[in-house]
Amino acid sequence: EVQLAESGGGLIQPGGSLRLSCSVSGFTVSSNFMSWVRQAPGKGLEWVSGISSGGSTYYADSVKGRSTISSDNSKNILYFQLNSLRVEDTALYYCAGDGTNFLHWGQGALVTVSS
Amino acid sequence: DIHMTQSPSTLSASVGDRVAITCRASQSVTPWVAWYQQKPGKAPNLLIYKASSLAGGVPSRFSGSESGTEFTLTISSLQPDDFASYYCQQYSSFPLTFGGGTKVEIK
Numbered sequence: 001e002v003q004l005a006e007s008g009g010g011l012i013q014p015g016g017s018l019r020l021s022c023s024v025s026g027f028t029v030s031s032n033f034m035s036w037v038r039q040a041p042g043k044g045l046e047w048v049s050g051i052s053s054g055g056s057t058y059y060a061d062s063v064k065g066r067s068t069i070s071s072d073n074s075k076n077i078l079y080f081q082l083n084s085l086r087v088e089d090t091a092l093y094y095c096a097g098d099g100t101n102f103l104h105w106g107q108g109a110l111v112t113v114s115s
Numbered sequence: 116d117i118h119m120t121q122s123p124s125t126l127s128a129s130v131g132d133r134v135a136i137t138c139r140a141s142q143s144v145t146p147w148v149a150w151y152q153q154k155p156g157k158a159p160n161l162l163i164y165k166a167s168s169l170a171g172g173v174p175s176r177f178s179g180s181e182s183g184t185e186f187t188l189t190i191s192s193l194q195p196d197d198f199a200s201y202y203c204q205q206y207s208s209f210p211l212t213f214g215g216g217t218k219v220e221i222k
Contacts, residue, residue, distance in 0.1 A: 012148065035211070044213060044214075044215050044216040045151075045153075045159065045202050045204075045213040046213065047210060047211040047213065049203075050209070050211065058209045058210065058211075059210075060210045061210070063117075094158055094159075099206075100147075100206035100211060101147075101149035101161065101164045101165075101204065101206050102149070102151070102159070102161060102204075103161050103170065104142065104157060105158035105160075106158065107158060108158060110124070
């Protein structure tokens with residue numbers, strides 16, 4: 001059975017940083033395209049970042065330059081680091097895979113940016 | 116960036132109705148469009164990929180079609196479990212982009 005489980009969310013002050021983790025079971029992170037997709041409260045879905053099986057990384061303009069997506073292949077975990085947090089980064093962050101259309105999703109990690 | 120314009124944003128319908136949701140891409144993305152269903156408090160669920168291919172376990176009342184840069188999700192006979200939000204997504208090029216969503220409500 002495929003399972004994706006995000007962790008690392010919480011309440012963070014503007015200007016701070018976060019590191020989200022997504023622990024995956026049932027398929028291999030390093031063999032698939034993996035993404036982070038976020039959803040602000042009451043709003044639609046926004047893809048923010050992805051990493052290919054070859055290690056190429058992709059970012060939405062909204063997070064480019066202040067974010068890093070990576071994976072630990074030995075642990076089958078996907079990560080997302082976001083710096084210089086803004087109020088508008090408040091959202092439920094989902095990890096999703098495999099491929100560039102998203103068959104598998106986690107339950108989401110809530111990130112709230114507020115002073 | 117490729118913009119996906121989804122319509123309508125809200126749709127009121129009754130059980131048994133045939134409903135259609137449309138996404139128009141700002142440039143060619145054929146056939147790389149997916150459709151998702153999302154219920155409140157839950158992660159999205161893949162319904163359709165590659166414009167018209169039904170994802171595993173998805174009921175056959177859901178179908179996808181395309182005409183140029185316009186993509187349509189059709190539910191042939193709306194069921195109580197189908198009242199939810201729906202999103203299109205293009206995966207032709209980066210950044211991957213979603214439509215704004217359609218909320219299907221009970222009439």
